[in-house]
Amino acid sequence: MRSAAVSDLTARARIRDAAIRRFGADGFAAPVRAIAAEAGVSPGLVIHHFGSKDGLRAVCDEHVLRLIREAETEAFTASAPGDLLGHLAELDRYAPVVGYLVQAVLAGGDLAVTLLERMTRDAERYLADAVAAGRIRPSRDPSRRAAFLVDIGMGAVLSFVRRHPPVDGDYRATLRAYASANSLPALELYTEGLLTDATVLDAYLAIDDPPPGSE
Amino acid sequence: MRSAAVSDLTARARIRDAAIRRFGADGFAAPVRAIAAEAGVSPGLVIHHFGSKDGLRAVCDEHVLRLIREAETEAFTASAPGDLLGHLAELDRYAPVVGYLVQAVLAGGDLAVTLLERMTRDAERYLADAVAAGRIRPSRDPSRRAAFLVDIGMGAVLSFVRRHPPVDGDYRATLRAYASANSLPALELYTEGLLTDATVLDAYLAIDDPPPGSE
């Protein structure tokens, strides 16, 4: 009985996956009708299952977050700080997830904050371990450094996506190009720095000396 | 005769400025009616002057680009690469422009590409001068390094804005907080790097040796 013309999943799961795909490709302004069409169902059924478009969005957020957690535990290889996206992109299975996350940060909102905070927390732990192991230099403010590295890592992806938009919402080629173009400059910056001397840093430390531990 | 209840500018200019303000605060999905209300005119007049919402958007793009050019020539103090936004934020006059640019990169499109390319070109020239002056280390691929530095500089602002959203579209406080939080980590990274040795970079150079000059 090959009745499953579209997929073997539940209609609910099919709608959820279609929504993640369309949200990731077109942003969260993607119409409910387009999601319904991609899932092969009627617009009414989407509301029937998820209550509203926001409800669908919430379920997608949770599902994506769960997928990330799985991916992290599945392959917890020590990756570079802020390289969560690049890591995910390696597995083609997670391509829609990457698109969804990029759109989430572009759009703002709770998922964006949650995601950035989670990445910062992970980066802080990773950096502390690497500092203890002697692979990474200590920082005068490890917490702020972790947040900064996550911001530039995630932000670089956003800017790169703007320069080289993915075709049809497929982020795999875009992220491969990202890695190809930015690996060398990133490694140069991370190992050699940018400036030839420490005059600017020393000047900053001199004027901003007093308040290092405040919130 | 203090009849100018809203402003002394032309209605056309008032609409343009209101659009830049609302686009910068709410994104380009801001309704024409909201822009018209803020400018103190009717929705029909907006179309009458600019043909369409896209026409208004195009005029705003040009105007913002012209403002940037003015700001550059007005104070062409050698700023850090990719620090165009921070530089603009210093002058409160340019606060709406900063919001508009952030929204432009978030939304994508022609202005985003134009802006990123312009910043990259400026950064490349600035870096070349600084390298010649011995202030900045040379790179194995100066062009890619310039693009990368712009991407992380602009991207860090985007991520930071997502973590600390501006209230009512006023980016001044947000960007001040950005400078306050990220100056130390950025200076650390730029002067000292991140890694303690060059093993990762050397490994990358070893395997990726052949194609350095391809597009």
Next chain:
DNA sequence: CGGTCGACTGAACAACCGTTCAGAGTCTCG
């Protein structure tokens, strides 16, 4: 078999959007 419940459809509704348009007001110039 009759009945109930959930999945599901698709037409319809209300809200909002960009845009149109007929007309009112105002200014200029012959």
Next chain:
DNA sequence: CGAGACTCTGAACGGTTGTTCAGTCGACCG
């Protein structure tokens, strides 16, 4: 003064959106 060319209004139109709802279908159960 009067004709024309402006700016400007605000109601209205068509399109798209999220959502509702009456009703169909099929599976399960007593």
